[in-house]
Amino acid sequence: MSPNAPRSSGGRGQGRPQRSGRPQPGGGKAQGGPRGAGGKAAPGARRGSAKRMTNDVKPAPQPPRRGPGPIKAHPGTDVHDPEGVRLQKVLAQAGAGSRRACEEMIAAGRVTVDGEVVTELGVRIDPTRQVVHVDGMRFSIDDELVYIMVNKPKGVVSTMYDEEGRLNLADMVGPREERLFHVGRLDLETEGLILLTNDGALTHRLQHPSFGVQKTYLAEVRGPVKRDLGRNLRAGIELDDGPVSVDSFKLVDSKPGYALVEVVLHEGRKHIVRRMLEAEGYPVLKLVRVQMGPIVLGDLKPGKNRRLTRGEVQQLMAVAGL
Structure with a gap:
């Protein structure tokens, strides 16, 4: 019939697993399984x-489960990273919608970064260390x-x-x-x-x-x-x-x-x-x-x-x- 704990949520470069290329059984290479x-x-x-x-x-269908949603940040937390990527671009790349639709989500207060509601379109973030939620649902924004x-x-x-x-x-x-x-x-x-x-x-x-x-x-x-x-x-x-x-x-x-x-x-x-x-x-x-x-x-x-x-x-x- 058919971890070693990977990277943590720490800062850039922290808690990242050592790179190695180890595959897995059951899955073949990107185009198929192992062949004899x-x-x-x-x-x-x-x-x-x-x-x-x-x-x-x-x-059997899984019973509905709700996550706790975004963790509340301390009031006044500055999530802007001057060296980062614009939030709407990150969201669009993560599949949240078109760039325009993501801008509207931000302006409407539906997006949080590290638990802080963000409504400014000029905010930049670091996708490798910051956590983004839209309407309480977390988006995977780290391409690594x-x-x-x-x-x-x-x-x-x-x-x-x-x-x-x-x-x-x-x-x-x-x-x-x-x-x-x-x-x-x-x-x-x-x-x-x-x-x-x-x-x-x-x-x-x-x-x-x-x-x-x-x-x-x-x-x-x-x-x-x-x-x-x-x-x-x-x-x-x-x-x-x-x-x-x-x-x-x-x-x-x-x-x-x-x-x-x-x-x-x-x-x-x-x-x-x-x-x-x-x-x-x-x-x-x-x-x-x-x-x-x-x-x-x-x-x-x-x-x-x-x-x-x-x-x-x-x-x-x-x-x-x-």
Whole structure:
């Protein structure tokens, strides 16, 4: 089925990750996944079953979450940087609208920089260190920040480097100047969605369970599935490292001797989905992560990768409370 903390929000040049080009499994180079002899896809990518589990099933919608909005700055804070770029230009480049539309947003008081409402069109800012919100939604304005979705195939290690020389996530995206970090892990046998980024603040919030960012998995198990399985998992079960519960559970498909179930949770413990289902008597035959917060794997093929759209990045920031 299918961090090293990156840069911080400090000043220019502070907290920036060292550059290195490490790719990722599941995502091929910019134009496709790693290839073996004869141009075949990366090992472990099972097209038929992966397609059935990721394309034919619509992941459960994520519950609406609101970020805290822009952090209030101290009254009178001067956000103008004489060496910076005009705010309306930065917003237009970030996809907020045309230059004219961005000027109107600023004049209307809808834009904040570092929590300070800005209404003057002559304000300049530094996109690499300052935070901009429009109507309470944060915009990614630093062009050096990268956000990539990878569909990790089975057999690929969820690291950016492997001492044993096994296929890893770096191999999925090819050589890059940025030092990328993976958001969470998938075990060797698990396929699906992994995000790579050099945005440290976002990485932390997406991984830490206290922020409640949900992950959706599709699991193949031997059927039939008992009727009270979902109720038991929602109520919580005891594992050797403590109790755990799912946010939601759904039986997607059932045939003689086979069942496909959807599990949604914000836990990030090792092998958590496999251990939960096995504890209830259902060892996992195949596991794919199909969604993380608002980001859906969709029809991205195993071994392939793509950059997130500006809209997807904004949605991620909103669900992470940035």
